[in-house]
Amino acid sequence: MSGQKKTYVQVGLGGRSSMFRDAVIGKYGEYSSLAAVCDINEGRVKLAQMAAREKGVEVDGYSAADFDRMLAEKKPDCVIVTTKDSTHAEYICRAMIAGCDVITEKPMTMDAEKCQQIIDTQKRTGRNCTVTFNYRYAAPRTQVKELLMSGVIGNVLSVDFEWLLDTKHGADYFRRWHRNKSNSGGLLVHKATHHFDLVNWWLSDVPESVYASGTRSFYTPETAARYGLTNRGTRCVECPEKSRCSFCLDIEGNEKLRQLYRECEQYDGYFRDKCVFNPENGKNFEPGVDIEDTMALVVNYAGGARLNYTLTAYSPWEGYAINFNGTAGRLQFTTCETTYVNGDGTTPGELLREGSSIKIFPHWSNAYSPELKTSKGGHGGADPVLLDYIFDPSAGEDPLMRKADQRAGAYSILCGVAGNESMRTGSVVRIDSLVQGIGRPDYPPMPTVADPLTLKPAEPASP
Ligand SMILES: NC(=O)c1ccc[n+]([C@@H]2O[C@H](COP(=O)([O-])OP(=O)(O)OC[C@H]3O[C@@H](n4cnc5c(N)ncnc54)[C@H](O)[C@@H]3O)[C@@H](O)[C@H]2O)c1
Structure with missing residues (x-):
C-alpha cells in the first residue's frame, strides 16, 4: 500500500x-x-x-x-x-x-x-x-443545496444574504494580518469568499457584475473613546486598558495562542494581538486597520438571479440568514453558530440548534420546516467531510460536486475583488473585466425554466 x-x-x-x-x-x-x-x-x-x-x-x-x-x-x-x-x-x-x-x-x-x-x-x-471550501460540506448547507436542486422553490430569482460576525470572532480580524487589505483583500475577499462560493454553488451559477458599498464604522478610535478606552496601547499584551477592555485578547493565557504566536514573535516580529481600534495611520500604529467592517453588495448572476449581500463584523451574535425567492416559492435558512478565536484550540463555528432553521413557503400552500440536518466537527461539521473527500480515495463521487477547483476559487474571490473596486470607484464592476479565461465551474444541474409550475387550486364553485 x-x-x-x-x-x-x-x-x-x-x-x-x-x-x-x-x-x-x-x-x-x-x-x-x-x-x-x-x-x-x-x-x-x-x-x-x-x-x-x-x-x-x-x-x-x-x-x-x-x-x-x-x-x-x-x-x-x-x-x-x-x-x-x-x-x-x-x-x-x-x-x-x-x-x-x-x-x-x-x-x-x-x-x-x-x-x-x-x-x-x-x-x-x-x-x-x-x-478547500469547507463551508459547502456542513450538513444544513448541503441540505439547502439538495432542496434547491429538488425544485422545491423552482428557479431562484433573488437571494437576500446577511452574514454576521460577532464582537469576538469578528473583532479578531481587526487585530491580525487580516486587518490590512494588502494581506487579505479585506473581509469581502478573505471572509466573504466562503459566502460568495456558497451562493455560486447553491445557484449553480456564476456572478457577472457587482456593485458595493462599505465602510469601517465600529472598529475605530472613536468607538474606543466612547467606551472610555482612552489610554490604549498598540497591542493587548501591554495595554494599560486590558483589564477593562471587552475586546482584549489574552495570547499569554491561552496555551495554543501562546505557543503559536507569542513565543514565535521573536522570529518575525508578528503580533497577533494588535488593538482592534487602531487608526489607519498614526504614530505607533503602522500599519493600522484599513479594512471595512460594514459591507453591502448587489450581485447580478449570469442566469439572471440577483443577490443582496451584507457583512457585519460587530454583531452581538454569530451566524447568518439567507432567503431564496424562486418561481415556486421561498426558502428561508437561518443559522446561529458558536463563536471562537482562530487557533485557540476550540472547535470553530458549531451550529446551535436553537435559532437555526430551514423554512419553505411554497406558492399556494402552507409553509413547513424540514428537520434540520446537523453534523459534528469544525465549521458546523463541514471540516471532517471535506477531509474525507480530499484525502480518502475511496470517498467516491459526490453528487453535490462539493470539491472545488481554481474556477470556483476565482469566481468566489472575484465578487469581493469587484466589490473592493466598486467601493473605490463607486461604479458597477463586471467580473469579466477583472480576469479572463476562467471557465465555468462544475456545478450540479438545477431546475430549468422549462419545468412546469403549479397554479393555485381552483376555489370550489359557490352553490
Ligand atoms: N476554511 C476555513 O474555515 C479557514 C479557517 C481559518 C483560516 N483559513 C485560511 O488558512 C490560511 C492560514 O490562516 P491561519 O488562520 O492559519 O493564519 P495564521 O496567521 O495563524 O498562519 C499563517 C501562517 O503563514 C505563515 N506565512 C506568512 N507569510 C508567509 C510566507 N511568505 N511564506 C511562508 N509562510 C508564510 C505565517 O508565518 C503563519 O505561520 C489563510 O489563508 C486563511 O484564510 C481558512
Missing part, C-alpha cells in the same frame, strides 16, 4: 494548518505521507515538526526561502498551502510549475492579477488545484 501513498508537503504553519497536517499523518495515513513543512517563521516550523513527532512521524522543516529546494528534494505529489492569503498565489503557481498538484485554503488569492496568474498557470501546467 505504501507504494501508492501520496506525498504531501505543507507551506504555512499557523492556526489552520494542523487540521491538514493531522489528517495526512493521522486518519488518512494509509493513503498519504507528509514529507516536509515550511514557513517564514522558524518557531512555527519547529512546532509543526514537534506536533508530527508526537504522532510518531518525523518531517523535515524548511524556511520559506527554501520552498523550491523543498520541492526539488522531496518531490511531493501535492503541496498544501495554508499561508496568509496574499502569499497563496505565489506558492500555488510555483508548486504547479514544479509539477505538483495543490490543495489551497481559501481565499484562493486576494486580487485579480494573482487570480489571473493562477488561472493561466493551471492551464499551462495541467495540474490540479483544489480550493
Whole structure:
C-alpha cells in the first residue's frame, strides 16, 4: 500500500494548518505521507515538526526561502498551502510549475492579477488545484443545496444574504494580518469568499457584475473613546486598558495562542494581538486597520438571479440568514453558530440548534420546516467531510460536486475583488473585466425554466 501513498508537503504553519497536517499523518495515513513543512517563521516550523513527532512521524522543516529546494528534494505529489492569503498565489503557481498538484485554503488569492496568474498557470501546467471550501460540506448547507436542486422553490430569482460576525470572532480580524487589505483583500475577499462560493454553488451559477458599498464604522478610535478606552496601547499584551477592555485578547493565557504566536514573535516580529481600534495611520500604529467592517453588495448572476449581500463584523451574535425567492416559492435558512478565536484550540463555528432553521413557503400552500440536518466537527461539521473527500480515495463521487477547483476559487474571490473596486470607484464592476479565461465551474444541474409550475387550486364553485 505504501507504494501508492501520496506525498504531501505543507507551506504555512499557523492556526489552520494542523487540521491538514493531522489528517495526512493521522486518519488518512494509509493513503498519504507528509514529507516536509515550511514557513517564514522558524518557531512555527519547529512546532509543526514537534506536533508530527508526537504522532510518531518525523518531517523535515524548511524556511520559506527554501520552498523550491523543498520541492526539488522531496518531490511531493501535492503541496498544501495554508499561508496568509496574499502569499497563496505565489506558492500555488510555483508548486504547479514544479509539477505538483495543490490543495489551497481559501481565499484562493486576494486580487485579480494573482487570480489571473493562477488561472493561466493551471492551464499551462495541467495540474490540479483544489480550493478547500469547507463551508459547502456542513450538513444544513448541503441540505439547502439538495432542496434547491429538488425544485422545491423552482428557479431562484433573488437571494437576500446577511452574514454576521460577532464582537469576538469578528473583532479578531481587526487585530491580525487580516486587518490590512494588502494581506487579505479585506473581509469581502478573505471572509466573504466562503459566502460568495456558497451562493455560486447553491445557484449553480456564476456572478457577472457587482456593485458595493462599505465602510469601517465600529472598529475605530472613536468607538474606543466612547467606551472610555482612552489610554490604549498598540497591542493587548501591554495595554494599560486590558483589564477593562471587552475586546482584549489574552495570547499569554491561552496555551495554543501562546505557543503559536507569542513565543514565535521573536522570529518575525508578528503580533497577533494588535488593538482592534487602531487608526489607519498614526504614530505607533503602522500599519493600522484599513479594512471595512460594514459591507453591502448587489450581485447580478449570469442566469439572471440577483443577490443582496451584507457583512457585519460587530454583531452581538454569530451566524447568518439567507432567503431564496424562486418561481415556486421561498426558502428561508437561518443559522446561529458558536463563536471562537482562530487557533485557540476550540472547535470553530458549531451550529446551535436553537435559532437555526430551514423554512419553505411554497406558492399556494402552507409553509413547513424540514428537520434540520446537523453534523459534528469544525465549521458546523463541514471540516471532517471535506477531509474525507480530499484525502480518502475511496470517498467516491459526490453528487453535490462539493470539491472545488481554481474556477470556483476565482469566481468566489472575484465578487469581493469587484466589490473592493466598486467601493473605490463607486461604479458597477463586471467580473469579466477583472480576469479572463476562467471557465465555468462544475456545478450540479438545477431546475430549468422549462419545468412546469403549479397554479393555485381552483376555489370550489359557490352553490
Ligand atoms: N476554511 C476555513 O474555515 C479557514 C479557517 C481559518 C483560516 N483559513 C485560511 O488558512 C490560511 C492560514 O490562516 P491561519 O488562520 O492559519 O493564519 P495564521 O496567521 O495563524 O498562519 C499563517 C501562517 O503563514 C505563515 N506565512 C506568512 N507569510 C508567509 C510566507 N511568505 N511564506 C511562508 N509562510 C508564510 C505565517 O508565518 C503563519 O505561520 C489563510 O489563508 C486563511 O484564510 C481558512
